[in-house]
Amino acid sequence: MDPALGPPDAMAEKRDELTPMMRQYHDLCARYDDALVLFQVGDFYETFCQAAERAARILEITLTSREDSTGEYPMAGIPIDNAESYVEELLEAGYRVAIADQVEEPGESPGVVERAVTRVITPGTLTEDELLAGDDNNFVAAIARDGDRLGLAVLDVSTGDFLATSSTASESIADEVSRFDPSEAVVGPDAPVDPFPERCMVTPFDARAFDRDRAGEKLSAYFRNPDALLATDAEIRACGALLAYAEYVRGGEHDGERGDDDADDEVEPRSGVDAALDSEAAETRLEYITQLARYDPREYLLLDAVALRSLELFEPRAVRGRDDATLVGVLDETASALGGRKLRDWLRRPLLDPDRIAARHDAVAELKGAVQRRERLHDRLRTVYDLERLIGRISRERANARDLRSLRDTLVVVPEIRDLLEDAECDRLRDLHGNLDPLADVRELIDDAIVADPPIEITEGGIIAEGYDEDLDELRGTARDGKQWIDDLEDEERQRTGIDSLKVGYNSVHGYYIEVTNPNLDSVPENYQRRQTLKNSERFVTPELKEREDLIVGAEERADRREYELFCDVRRTVADEVERVQGLADALATLDALVSLATVAAQYDYCRPELLDRDARDGLAIDVEGGRHPVVERTQESFVPNDARLTPGRRLAVITGPNMSGKSTYMRQVAQIVLLAQVGSFVPARSARLTPVDRIFTRVGASDDIAGGRSTFMVEMDELATILREADERSLVLLDEVGRGTSTADGLAIAQAITEHLHDEVGATTLFATHHHPLTELADDLAAAFALHFEVEQEDGEVVFHHEIAPGAATGSYGVEVATAAGVPESVVDRSRELVAEAAADAIDEGDEAEADRDPIEREPDVSATDADTAAPTTDGGDNPTDVATELRALDLAHLTPVEALTELDRLKRLLDE
Ligand code: ADP
16 A cells, blocks of 8 residues: 555554644545545645645655654655645545544634544546536546446436446446546456556545445435436445545535544544445435436447547647547637537537437438528527536535626626527527526526626635625615714714824834824824834724724624625525536537537538438448548648449449549548537538437547557457347448458458458448458459549659549559659659569559558468468479468468467468578
8 A cells, every 4th residue: 555545554553642733644544545635734734644745746845853752753845825736736646645634723612623524536536627527528437236236326426417337248347437527537456457547546445435225315315216326236335335425525524523523532533434335324415416317328339449439539639739639629619618518518428319310310400401500509608607607616515605696697798699499490509599598587597696707715704795685785884874973983083182183093013093193292192002103103992983994894794694604595595406507508508519510511512411211131232422530631732532432232342542542531431420429519521311320330440449459450450249149230430451460361361351251240331441451352253242442643654642432452552652752762663663673563452552661562361362372472393382271272361260360370380480
């Protein structure tokens, strides 16, 4: 265990002898032993001992020490005012941070001031706006096992978004995890540990939280009938545990506990976890978690982590790629953070149900056509605050008066937005029109209660509007009258004393005073009492002035307290409306996302895709005319549109063409068009007719992998194995240059075997790009396969790419020409030409073309051809090569797994070498 966590050794040895404050620190460290405890001492958060040493190093702050009667302890502290940036650094360093605040004013009760952990800050449970991206969710996930089933729950603690699913295959849970890309995963004792992305913090949590009954009870505290909401026990375990964890990190529960501690020091302090597990403890409930959306992964287009990456949904593929070179980058014209998150959710989970998809298309079509209305909507939506996080803060009692005003400012525009949808025709927009509840009561309450431009602080007054509360108005009246009396005092006293320069003033130390300059001191009346002597004057008070002052101060203090009470009441009343606010937020978010899709469709000339009936056919049909790559077309001066036509009878396209001719752009654009259509978006094409796809698989260029510890070849084989195992006739598979991670012979063999398998056994719709010519023969051999190619031309010895797809296989490979274009020195290019010519003269089978990035003379046997012996590297005699050729011919590639093919090839090669 990390020595910076848990109670420091130096304190644990002598807990009972520690000073009360240090004992508090020790005990809090023991209770929150998976977090670094930041312990409030006045204006600082302090750490001690090992934690201090660690914090000092990470945060580059000074390590000091604190000495008391029991010893000397290393200490490092950060100012509370700037705590956020330090906390962020601690999180980045992999720590959870427990904030132990002073929860009473010093001197409020005898003895040491009470402290409690008010929240634990972890990467997945942030609620601080400053630490969160506005337009994206930040999820914490929990995974629980129940028999052979895994349950997954994901929660955004800042917004209350809460989803759950389950599956028997750990693979598919891993895919669901990658959809949500959680920054933290809470796991029980026997959950698998590998489905998490690298940047995800894995948090082991108390096994009891995952217990079926306890989890069920926890859920019951939130939802009336959790068994009806969820489908499996695995889901119940995951959801219940996640709620317990969310409560645990929220801390609190210090109320009423001190009595126990005082009464009996021997009692083990209750751990933070115990409190969160207690389903009776109503005060830890997170009121703004009101919805739980259980979903079946089969309702959505499945995109695993590999596909998410290679289709560039959220992250650019190129390491130095532009940030907006992603699907979400080109699609996001949302006006609000709410809409941004909704759009990302749609992209994460493209739909399968044609009706649901068509409902979105209808709305996009209507908004696309109504230019003015769309622009006005966008304009209004820009003023919408992040209602989900606002109501979350309000509900957690962390909102200030400005937050309430922000809510009110948003409610003000809701009627305008509603009006703009008054004449909406399609169901989706009509529904939204109905759901845009302007929450008039809430708005009125805030308007009546809270001043227009309130301060940030909520305890110092100036928040509650005049006329809202009689008591408050009276207190304010008293204060005002008192001040008026004092304002009048100067004139009165000048007249009474005849001192024209007499002044009434105020300072924070001495309060109100009457100032008389030295030359006039003789005229000071008897009832003046001296308070302060300055260089040129004296300051006095009178009993009447003091009395007024006390009255004013008393009234103001009471007014401030009253304001705070009233503010808390208003906040609670608003918090009671959490579900309505969330409903409104969802409607605004949906509208914003639809407006965004319509804006993109109009601006970039997208068309409405037509959905083909899923049940009418066996496989998929994709018919795109003039399709474009949504991301590449934005960065390219002119983009050449291309068609794509795939049907169950012509479902495997073998695409050839030299490097850089446009193969992978083409394949990706087909997949992205399918994906966009299922998101509900229009698509970059002249026309598109599509059957919804269940799943998109991708296996793209080996060079793109930055594999952690595994060879690129292993990664490739791993991905291919997944495709072969899981794809079916409802899948769209993209294979780009399969088999590059190994020698050409292996590569070709594997690529061919896989393609055949996909064709014969799987029946998936497949786009297969290669520049290995032998593979184009597959297009002739397999019934449902056909060839496409990118033609390039040579002009004056230079290659010209037209990026135009055409039927049939490519005639030349132009590898050498591409090398020239890429700036490979002329002498090398010339030598390559020589070698190509020699090779051709040797009349060997069509072989591998020269590649800019590989030795151009590396020639390997074409395993699908017959003359393996002539092309084999060691052809000088012996019977071996012939044996190998015979064996190769006999190989039934269609029925070999990739690994078997690999092993077999390895054996054959060895045979040759012998
Ligand atoms: P390949 O996969 O054949 O090596 P790419 O698909 O990576 O080729 O395309 C290479 C480059 O050519 C792309 O980065 C893009 O700039 C350009 N390109 C590809 N397709 C088109 C197109 N249809 N219109 C215009 N430019 C294109």
